[in-house]
Amino acid sequence: MSLSHTQSPTAAETAYQWLRREISSHPWDQDAFLTENAIARAAGVSRTPVRDALLRLEAARLIRRVPQKGAFVPALTAQDIENMMEVRHVIEDWAVRKVTAAGRRGPELDRLLRAQEASLADPVAFIECDIRFHKHIIRAAGNPALEELYDSQRIKQQRMGVKAIQDRQGRSDHVVTEHRAIVEAIGSRDSEAASAAVRSHLSSTLTALKAMPAHAGHD
Numbered sequence: 249m250s251l252s253h254t255q256s257p258t259a260a261e262t263a264y265q266w267l268r269r270e271i272s273s274h275p276w277d278q279d280a281f282l283t284e285n286a287i288a289r290a291a292g293v294s295r296t297p298v299r300d301a302l303l304r305l306e307a308a309r310l311i312r313r314v315p316q317k318g319a320f321v322p323a324l325t326a327q328d329i330e331n332m333m334e335v336r337h338v339i340e341d342w343a344v345r346k347v348t349a350a351g352r353r354g355p356e357l358d359r360l361l362r363a364q365e366a367s368l369a370d371p372v373a374f375i376e377c378d379i380r381f382h383k384h385i386i387r388a389a390g391n392p393a394l395e396e397l398y399d400s401q402r403i404k405q406q407r408m409g410v411k412a413i414q415d416r417q418g419r420s421d422h423v424v425t426e427h428r429a430i431v432e433a434i435g436s437r438d439s440e441a442a443s444a445a446v447r448s449h450l451s452s453t454l455t456a457l458k459a460m461p462a463h464a465g466h467d
Contacts, residue, residue: 259297
């Protein structure tokens with residue numbers, strides 16, 4: 249008889265996931281400093297795995313590590329937004345073409361789209377659905393290295409996403425419409441239409457992000 253069990257995450261992975269959530273929830277236009285001791289207490293680990301997690305996040309350019317002290321989380325700039333969206337454009341265009349050509353739509357994209365439609369009144373839940381929608385397409389394309397790079401950019405967008413939805417009236421409805429166009433193009437096996445739908449969606453996303461006002465008093 250064989251027994252199966254779910255392997256518990258390592259302490260370093262626990263610290264890494266805690267830091268990802270903390271960074272994602274921090275206001276996009278404000279700096280922050282997280283000490284190693286505070287991170288270790290909040291994540292329930294020692295300082296050694298915290299340092300391992302900080303090295304990973306520094307490699308992804310999400311923080312600036314201060315050895316033996318902690319991590320500086322910089323505010324995002326207009327150039328950060330431009331760079332983030334350029335990375336997304338390259339990866340998402342490649343991924344949607346590959347997924348469409350291979351006929352890998354599956355039922356999950358439709359389920360995610362319905363979940364997003366059901367969360368229109370909840371900006372936080374809406375952005376979580378948005379992230380899962382795009383990650384599903386990237387993962388289906390089957391390149392873990394590009395998926396990891398893409399994921400680092402999505403952390404930055406999550407810092408801005410809820411505010412963008414709140415500040416732009418009707419943006420949630422437009423996002424759902426744009427996502428539906430992507431799903432339909434993938435389902436039709438039309439790679440050019442899928443690529444065009446992704447480009448249109450990312451262009452309107454960039455417009456919404458660039459229109460967000462920064463926190464009062466922030467330089």
